[in-house]
Amino acid sequence: MKLAIASNDALQDLAERVRADLKMMDYATKPWVEPRFDASGNPMLDVVIIGAGQSGLAVGHALQRRGVSNILLLDGSPEGKEGVWGTFARNYEIRSPKDITGTELGLPSLSIQSFYEAKYSRQAWDEIKRIPRLEWLHYLQWYRSVVELPIRNDAQVVDIDYDSDGVTVSLAGGDAIRARLVVLATGMDGGGAWRVPDSITKSLPRERYNHSSDIFDETKLKDKTVGILGSGAAAFDVAVAALTAGAARVDMCLRGPRLPMIDIVREGETAGHLNHSHDIPDRMKWDLAGFRAGLRQSPADHHFFKACSYPNFFIHVNAGWDEIELDGDDIAVKTSEKSFRFDHVFAATGVTVDMSLRPELRKIAAKTALWKDRFTPPDHEGPGRLNFPYLNANYQFIEREPGLAPGIERIFAYNALSSMSMGIAGAVSISAMKYGVPRVVSALTGFLFKEQEDKLIDFFASFKTPSITFPPHVRLMLGMPAEGEPEAVKP
């Protein structure tokens, strides 16, 4: 279906409506944070948010709406290329349901539905089942322009250091920024790296394989035989990309006996799971994480059906890649039952959480509490999960031992690092935002407020202007000096 785009004016009108709605909701949004200065007397930022994808934007906007505007968002990508949506995500539609909310922070005019209706029409919104990925990208770009956040693009953070007074964020190129608090909104790979099994990296030259999250030129797959290891949503995205580009044959191999066909993320989208998953015993968090790891998210149905519509697409179960080698010009793969020869292979094998893989996290990793420091697993399973940071209920890092890392609590992980401690509300997804963003933002404003509690009386005492201007005869009656004259000093 070709959609008629309403004029650009419609989106401008919507932006005006958002501004009017924000004005209507203006109560208690005025600035309240006392300025702070670093050791050299330079003003400090109150909050630096690393990452200007959807999470960074929503956290930044939520702070603005709570009167915290001395903030800065940093993103290593150029403007318009933040996050996954306009870079390597290949799903035609996003997997989340179209009525998903969170980014708009409760303001209907700022929602994806209002955006889509303004851009196309109400009827067009009613007719789509899910939100096209590029519409979600366009929505985020529009959102960014409407809420007017201070963002610095092309600003890759390479180091984060902390002390009891603040956090120093260093950028590639040499700049250093001092902030009181820092939020990591760095996405799915923000706590490690996309994972390609060693068996692939050690056996093949780099140009013969990709991770499903790589940006690659799909046209190079024309007439090629393509092998995909993995069967989750990203595996189907790659399969469709290869088939559409004219691959001769695509074989998807999964280790397990069946395809993941339950969209487990959707089932957890309840106020209970999203708002309270951080608040259950560690043993239950551990068991749940293990259970959910075994239930990979099912593919988006449009990509599943599209892949299956090609006669040259094959799925193989119980087909983990036991042996991989370059044999002449072919990639030879053996599973327990079959042998394959491929021109190119993809690892759709997810992400590894390992803070040592990210230079900017090394100083945090050295001293933060990890799950292995606080929890003994029942049967030594899931060693990878033990390397997740053990965060408190506010997405906040905590010291491994008391006194070891003063200032580490000034850093908040609103990224993949939070998924063990925060459960489903920690998964980096749109789903988590409705409850996750207010939670982390309350923790940030609470921190800032607490740091000025010794000045609360000074704050109230600083207001000298009476709320009522008395006319002269009333001043006389009340024994007050004429306006402009000093109060008599009492003996």
Ligand SMILES: Cc1cc2nc3c(=O)[nH]c(=O)nc-3n(C[C@H](O)[C@H](O)[C@H](O)COP(=O)(O)OP(=O)(O)OC[C@H]3O[C@@H](n4cnc5c(N)ncnc54)[C@H](O)[C@@H]3O)c2cc1C
């Ligand atoms: C293929 C694919 C499809 C997906 N589909 C869905 C879906 O349908 N629904 C859903 O809810 N989720 C989906 N996800 C999950 C998805 O990643 C998130 O929903 C979304 O991208 C998370 O937004 P974010 O802002 O937290 O992180 P991201 O969008 O990843 O943004 C993180 C930003 O941080 C920046 N950054 C990282 N490190 C640094 C650094 N050191 N210095 C400066 N900047 C840095 C990056 O440049 C990036 O712009 C999908 C993920 C993938 C990979």
